[in-house]
Ligand SMILES: Nc1ncnc2c1ncn2[C@@H]1O[C@H](COP(=O)(O)OP(=O)(O)OP(=O)(O)O)[C@@H](O)[C@H]1O
């Protein structure tokens with residue numbers, strides 16, 4: 727079984743003068759992720775929860791290999807991802823609100839472009855596009871420029887594009903952000919399908935109900951530290967995800 731192992735990740739940011747002022751700090755060094763370790767396995771949806779600024783997006787960006795940790799390592803299938811980073815990247819499907827689609831492309835153009843970047847043939851692109859556009863209800867809008875799409879439709883296009891190369895590892899930062907209940911439900915169902923197909927899935931979210939419905943494991947991160955990393959079964963011995971989350975946040979605040 728191919729596991730993705732995150733070991734002792736640390737990420738620091740050097741703050742600009744402006745950032746120091748807005749964050750009301752005199753320390754130019756910000757520890758965004760502090761010694762974070764956890765494991766992801768196929769067929770399991772792992773939900774990362776944490777307050778704003780806890781370090782969720784930074785963690786996901788490191789796992790997607792967009793940014794490098796200061797220290798620590800990530801192993802996939804027992805190999806350090808840096809031993810063959812391009813092979814690792816070809817297996818990653820990454821979604822974050824920080825990566826924007828080109829506003830002047832259509833969904834169709836965007837998908838074709840990304841498919842070509844991944845070295846897919848025209849036939850492979852067409853087949854995958856048909857499947858994903860149908861799943862996300864994009865077909866009616868596929869020739870509309872991204873800038874003219876609703877927020878929800880843009881998000882669905884981003885999701886479809888992130889999955890064009892059939893990645894083994896799915897990393898979604900707040901995947902249902904900005905979606906209405908119907909669209910959110912579609913995304914949830916899609917994630918369940920991916921889980922059933924044995925993908926490795928990591929999502930970050932602020933939505934407790936999403937974690938309750940979808941996740942098999944949960945990690946709670948506060949101020950860059952993993953405070954809890956366990957199965958939903960274990961969480962439910964103590965209460966709901968929401969109860970456990972606020973309990974831990976309160977304890978952190980008292981320290
Ligand atoms: N490029 C950067 N330069 C400086 N500081 C950064 C940078 N990226 C993130 N940070 C800081 O690192 C910390 C963690 O940010 P991150 O975006 O990972 O949090 P998050 O848990 O995703 O929060 P949210 O729930 O708001 O999305 C924050 O204090 C943030 O301001």
Ligand SMILES: [Mg+2]
Pocket residue numbers: 782783784899
């Ligand atoms: Mg974030």
